[in-house]
Amino acid sequence: MSTQENHNVEEEMAKQEETVTENAEQQAAAEAAEEQQEVADPVMQELKAAKATIEEQKDKYLRLSAEFDNYRKRTLKEKAELIKNGGEKAISAILPILDDLERALQNMQKADDVKAMYEGIDLIYQKFLKGLSQEGLQKMEPVGEAFDTDYHEAVALVPAPSEDQKGKVLDCVQTGYKLNDKVIRHAKVVVAQ
Structure with missing residues (x-):
């Protein structure tokens, strides 16, 4: 074998070694990419699940916040209504007594018996006290x-x-x-x- 042939054989062996090394590196890179893909998939799934949970909690929070705001507005409106019309029940209880007083005043002009007028006014007074006591007075x-x-x-x-x-x-x-x-x-x- 001549030197030239030796040299060619050596070159060819070096090329084969280089090819084997490249193949091994490519295979190692492919394995590493595959392993990274396997690790990334569960992480991506966990990330997607976490994002879904965050969106769900955000939606719940917004709904709860809106519901509370509606409750606050409704109670303020009811409170204002109670303050505005709170005396309605008491006034309604007093109206019949007011009617009795009007009748007593009309009859006082015609009546001559003071004792009878006193008894009538006393009855109205007692009715008035009874009505107020029913309201808690x-x-x-x-x-x-x-x-x-x-x-x-x-x-x-x-x-x-x-x-x-x-x-x-x-x-x-x-x-x-x-x-x-x-x-x-x-x-x-x-x-x-």
């Missing part, structure tokens, strides 16, 4: 009770007629009222000291 009866600043307002202090009456209410100058157990007007009273 309570009249305070402070005479004889111990003076209590939560319910009474002292307008005068007088010497106590006896020792056991000290600190007690002797007289009521102006009646006090409670509405559903809340004082709406304190009773103005005379207190023994």
